[in-house]
Amino acid sequence: MFQQAFALLIIVFFLTRLVKQRQTNQITRNEGILWLIFWLLAALAIIFIKTIDQVVAALGFSGSGINFLLYIAIMILFYFIFKMRLKIVKIEKEITNITRTVALKPEKK
Secondary structure, eight states: OHHHHHHHHHHHHHHHHHHHHHHTTSSOHHHHHHHHHHHHHHHHHHHTHHHHHHHHHHTTOOSOHHHHHHHHHHHHHHHHHHHHHHHHHHHHHHHHHHHHHHHHSOOOO
């Protein structure tokens, strides 16, 4: 129970930081909504961890619900890393094309 309360306290801290960052326009409205949804889902997962344990057991998985959530989180992180890598490759190609265009452009006198 202490661990759940501590985790919820940390989430409240992150939510207050999120509100401050949104008020100072350090993040966009859409980013703020995305992070708000993320932290609220995390809080719900912590609050209903016993129910998640029961659902995971009913589905035939061994282990606890927190392990299942950790596996899902790792898969999502790897997916985001993959998507970020694709964006980086695209940006690198665009930079190469821009550099090539500027280098081959005739000099004005």
